[in-house]
Amino acid sequence: MRQTLLLLLSLIATVASAERPNxxxxxxxxxxxxxxxxxxxxxxxxxxxxxxxxxxxxxSNAYAAAGNCAPSRACLLSGNYTPRHHVYAVxxxxxxxxxxxRLIPVPNKGGLAESNITIADALKNAGYKTAHxxxxxxxxxxxxxxxxxxxxxxxxxxxxxxxxxxxxxxKAGSPSDPKGVFALTRKAIEFIEANKEGPFFCxxxxxxxxxxxxxxxxxxxxxAAKNPELSKxxxxxxxxxxxxxxxxxxxxxxxxxxxxxxxxxxVFTSDNGATQASPQEPLRGSKGGYYEGGIRExxxxxxxxxxxxxxxxxxxVINVDLFPTFLAAAGATTEKTLDGESLLPLLRGDGTxxxxxxxxxxxxxxxxxxxxxxxxxxxxxxxxxxxSVIRKGDWKLHLFLEEWQLDGGRExxxxxxxxxxxxxxxxxxxxxxxxxxxPVKRDExxxxxxxxxxxxDAIVPSEPNPKYDPNAPQKVRKSGKGKxx
Numbered sequence: 037m038r039q040t041l042l043l044l045l046s047l048i049a050t051v052a053s054a055e056r057p058n059x060x061x062x063x064x065x066x067x068x069x070x071x072x073x074x075x076x077x078x079x080x081x082x083x084x085x086x087x088x089x090x091x092x093x094x095x096s097n098a099y100a101a102a103g104n105c106a107p108s109r110a111c112l113l114s115g116n117y118t119p120r121h122h123v124y125a126v127x128x129x130x131x132x133x134x135x136x137x138r139l140i141p142v143p144n145k146g147g148l149a150e151s152n153i154t155i156a157d158a159l160k161n162a163g164y165k166t167a168h169x170x171x172x173x174x175x176x177x178x179x180x181x182x183x184x185x186x187x188x189x190x191x192x193x194x195x196x197x198x199x200x201x202x203x204x205x206x207k208a209g210s211p212s213d214p215k216g217v218f219a220l221t222r223k224a225i226e227f228i229e230a231n232k233e234g235p236f237f238c239x240x241x242x243x244x245x246x247x248x249x250x251x252x253x254x255x256x257x258x259x260a261a262k263n264p265e266l267s268k269x270x271x272x273x274x275x276x277x278x279x280x281x282x283x284x285x286x287x288x289x290x291x292x293x294x295x296x297x298x299x300x301x302x303v304f305t306s307d308n309g310a311t312q313a314s315p316q317e318p319l320r321g322s323k324g325g326y327y328e329g330g331i332r333e334x335x336x337x338x339x340x341x342x343x344x345x346x347x348x349x350x351x352x353v354i355n356v357d358l359f360p361t362f363l364a365a366a367g368a369t370t371e372k373t374l375d376g377e378s379l380l381p382l383l384r385g386d387g388t389x390x391x392x393x394x395x396x397x398x399x400x401x402x403x404x405x406x407x408x409x410x411x412x413x414x415x416x417x418x419x420x421x422x423x424s425v426i427r428k429g430d431w432k433l434h435l436f437l438e439e440w441q442l443d444g445g446r447e448x449x450x451x452x453x454x455x456x457x458x459x460x461x462x463x464x465x466x467x468x469x470x471x472x473x474x475p476v477k478r479d480e481x482x483x484x485x486x487x488x489x490x491x492x493d494a495i496v497p498s499e500p501n502p503k504y505d506p507n508a509p510q511k512v513r514k515s516g517k518g519k520x521x
Contacts, residue, residue, distance in 0.1 A: 055367075056163075056164075056234070056235045056365070056366050056367055057235065057299050057300055057301040057339065057365055057366075058228075058234045058235050058236050058237070058238075058296060058299060058300040058301070059159070059164070059235070059236070059237045059238070059300070059301045059302075059303075059362050059365065059366070060224075060228075060237075060238045060240065060287070060300060060301070060302045060303070061237075061238070061239050061240065061302075061303045061305075061358065062240050062242070062284060062287070062302070062303070062304045062305075063109075063112075063170075063239065063240065063241040063242065063305065063306065063307060064242055064244065064245065064280065064304075064305070064306040064307070064334075065105065065171060065241070065242055065243055065244060065245060065246040065306070065307055066105075066245055066246045066247075066306070066307070066308065066309075066310060066311055066323060067244075067245055067277065067280070067306040067310065067333075067334065068306070068309050068310025068314055068316050068322070068323075068329070068333075068334075069309065069310075069316055069319060069328075069329070069332045069333055069334055070310070070314065070315075070316045070317075070319065071245070071277055071310055071314055071334070072085050072086070072089075072277075072334045073085070073086040074086045074089040074094065074334075075334060079263055079266055079270050079273075079274050080273070080274050080277045080278070080314075081259070081274065081277075081278050081281070082277060082278070082281040083281065084281045084282065084284045084285040084288065085281055085284060085304065085334070085336070088284070088288070088302075088304065088336050088338060089336050089346075090345060090346050091338050091345050091346075092302070092336050092337050092338030092339070092343050092345065092347075093336070093337050093338075093343040093344065093347045093348070093349055093382075093383060094335070094336055094347070094348045094349070095335040095336075095337070095348075095349050095351070095353050096348055096349070096350050097332070097350055097351065097352040097353065097460075098305060098332065098333050098334070098335030098352075098353050098354070099331050099332055099333060099352065099353070099354040099355070099394065099427075100305075100306070100307055100308045100309075100331050100333050100354070100355050101117060101118070101331075101354050101355050101356050101396065102118060102124070102308065102331070102396065102398070103308055103309065103323065103324045103325055103326055103330040103331055103396075103398065103402075103419070103420060104125065104126055104307075104308050104323055104324050104402070105126055105171075105173050105246075105307050105308060106123055106125065106126045106127075106146075106147075106173050106174060106176070107123045107124050107125060107126075107398075108307040108308050108355065109148075109171075109172075109173055109174055109241070109307060110123035110147075110148045110152075110174055111123075111355060111356050112155075112307075112355045112356065112358060112359075113148060113152075113154040113155055113156070113174070113185070113239075113359075114148060114152045114153070114154060114359070115155065115356050115358075115359030115360065115372070115374040115375060115376055116152070116356065116373070116374070116375050117356060117375045117395060117396075117397065117492055118396075118397050118398070119397050119489075119492040119493060119494035119495065120373075120375070120492060120493075121145065121148060121149070121152055122142075122143075122144070122145040122495075123144065123145050123146075123147065123148060123174070124142065124144045124145075124397075124398055124399060124400055125144050125398070125400055125402060126173075127144070127146065127176070128144055128400075129141040129142060129143065129144040129398075129399065129400020129401060129402075130400065130401060131400075131401055131402050131403045132401045132402065132403035132416075132417055132418050133403070133416065133417060133508070134501065134503050134504075135503055135504065135505045135508035135509075136416040136417070136418070136504070136505075136508060137401050137421075137501050137503070137504060138421075138438040138442055138500065138501055138504050139422055139437065139438055139441065139442070139497040139498070139499065139500060139501055140497060140499045140500070140501050141399060141400035141401055141422065141497055142399035142400060142422075142495045142496075142497050144400065145176075145177070145178050145179070146176025146177035146178055146179060147174045147175050147176035147177060147178050147179010147180065148174040148179050148180060148185070149178055149179065149180065150179075150180035150184050150185065152185075153186075153370075153372050154185045154186050155186075155237070155239075155358065155359050155362055156168070156182075156185055156186030156187045156237065156239070157185065157186035158186070158359070158362075158363055158368065158370055158372070159186070159237045159362060159363075159366060159368075160186045160187075160188065160237075161368075162363075162366050162367075162368040163235065164235045164236055164237045164366065165188055165189075165227075165231040165234075165235070165236040165237070166186055166187045166188050166189070166236070166237045166238075166239075167187060167188065167189040167190070167191075167224065167227040167236070167237070167238045167239065168182040168187040168189070168190045168191075168239045168241065169189075169190075169191050169192070169220050169223050169224045169227070169238065169239070169240045169241065170191075170192055170216075170220045170239075170240055170241035170242050170243065171192065171241045171242065171243050172190075172192065172201075172202050172203075172204075172241070173204055174202075175201075175202030175204070176204070179202075181201050181202040182201065182202065183201060187239075189227055191220075191223045192220075193209075193216045193219045193220060193223070194207050194208070194209040194213075194215065194216040194219075194243065195209030195210050195212075195213030195214075195215070195216035195217075195218065195219040196209060196210055196213075196216075206243060206246050206247060206248065207248065208248050208250040209250065211250075211252065211253060212252060214244065214250035214251050214252060214275075214276055214279050215242065215243045215244035215245070215246070215250055215276065215279075215280070216243060217242055217243075217244050217279055217280050217282075217283035218283055218286065220240065220242060220243075220283070221240070221283040221284075221286045221287050222286075224238050224240045224287060225286070225287060225290045228290065228291070228294070228296070229290075229294065232294050232296060234296075234299070235366070237362070240287070242280060242283070244276055244277075244279070244280040244283075245273065245276040245277050245280055247311065247313075249269075249272040249273055249275075249276045249313070250272070250275075250276055251271075251272055251274075251275020251276050251278065251279055252275065252279055255275040255278050255279050255282075256271060256272070256275045259271055259274050259275055259278065269313055270313070270314075273313050273314055284304070297340055298340045298341065299340075300339075300340075301337070301338075301339040301342075301362075301365050302337070302338045302339070303335075303336070303337050303358065304334070304335070304336045305333050305334060305335040305336070305355065306333045306334060307333075308323050308324075308330060308331065308333075309321070309322050309323045309324075309325070309329045309330040309331060309332065309333070310322055310323060310329070311323050312406070312407055315407055316328075316329035316407075317407075317465070318464050318465040319332060319464065319465060319466075320407070320408045320409075320465050320466040320467075321406040321407060321408060321409055321419075321466075322406045322407050323406070323419075324402045324404065324406060324419035324420055325406040325409055325419045325420055326396055326398060326420060326423055326425050326434065327406070327408070327409070327434075327466050328460070328464065328465075328466060329406070329407065329408075330406065330419075331396065333355075335353065337379070337383055339365075339383060342383050342384055343383050343384075343385075344385055347385065349382050351382055351388070351389060352394055352427055352429075353379060353382070353394075354376065354394045355376075356374070356375045356376035357376035357377055357378070357379050358376065358379075359374055359376055360374050360376050360377055360378040361376075361378045361379045361380060361383075363378070364378040364380045365380065375492070377389050377390060377391050392428055392429075392484070393426050393427060393428035393481075393484055393488075394426070394427050395424070395425065395426050395427075395485065395488050396423075396424065396425040396426075397424045397425075397489075397492075397494050398420055398422065398423055398424070399422045399437065399494075399495060399496060399497045400420075400422060400497075401418060401420065401421055401422070402418060402419040402420045403417055403418055403419065404417065404418075404419050405417055405418060405419055406419045408465075410436075421436060421437075421438055422436070422437035422438060422496075422497050423435065423436050423437060424437065424485055424489065424494070424496075425485075426481050426484055426485040426488065427460075428480075428481055428484060430459050430460050430461035430462075431457065431458070431459055431460070431477055431481055432457070432458045432460055432466070433455060433456065433457050433458075433471075433478065433481040433482060433485060434455065434456040434457075435454060435455055435482065435485055436453070436454050436455070436456075437454075437496060437497060439452045439453050439454035440452075440454040440455075441496070441497070441498050442500065446482075449471075449478075450472065455471045455478060455482060456469045456471055457469060457470045457471040457474060457477065457478045457481065458470065
């Protein structure tokens, strides 16, 4: 089946191999929109990324396609939104007090199935050498390993030796190599050196800055001296981020040394929003939620000769756009259905995107409430309840599926609290719900979102949970407890 799908890709290189760029994707773990210097972090220092931002194009409205690790990575690699591959969460969509869940959640797939054609599959068929270095997080039940998803080389480590392919979990590394940032970067450099004649694709997916946080002693000492007011937790967060940033510098130095800068398309972004260890104000929420703090990401693209140094693009983009972007850069096409759109017109500065909106769909439950989450969720201990979201221009609408399915839907929309509407241009912090005061815009986005549900065959939970008890004691578990994130 997989071989048949690969043949159906019909990838056709349209430019000579020497003209095709090398492609590097640096993917951080849990690094929030506010956690980089160029975005105005109050305690994180990222001099390398700040300089990279000056050299390339910064996207100010960039998003992950999901609020936490596994589904975001599944979307990125497959080029598809969650309804197409059914990876919605880490482990399960049934996380939290079941007595407070009004609907039976849509079941989750624990990994990205081998039948999903990935970026690596497509670029490999186009003549690229491919490498996955670092975190995978898609080899759960029903999932596949990197070597089965188009990667010639796969390597993971926390800096203390190679891990088994597809390993999951998080741990600290050695004191000199926190989270394995330098071991992973050295392996990526090794791959680049071996394939410097190109073209190559390197997916460098770091474990930093996911917990447990860790920093080099010298980084901790330097940051503590400069910022004595930082708490122990903030200091460790800042040190982990600083060391991650330093590892990016190692890679950039090697590209210069090998004279590969001019023919390398390099992208930096993160898989989801920050944990509550780093509040993202003015953004609302954090990792696991679908307010801006859970899904808006730092995003830099440097492609000499294509992107204008120091430029900023305000067009909303999302990580499913990277698959078609990389194919377009490689001069290749595919027959696979992709939900994203190539960013090349934006990178070149000579065009706009055709689409009108971007979308999210999470049909389940995640425990541990987020900063400034919905009052109901904070009270009952959830980051997210079943929700679908659309962003169209400056407008963003949340459709909360419990209220929509069980409390009268459109007929009771004025009172059932199923919809929240925000103008992000005027209200980036999602403070002022305009659903009642602007019903015309509300209904426009709602209709678009429901039409999108149909176009991607989104499964919407509809069956009431027989265990639901509105009078049940609330069991709120604090953020940071437990293994699943």
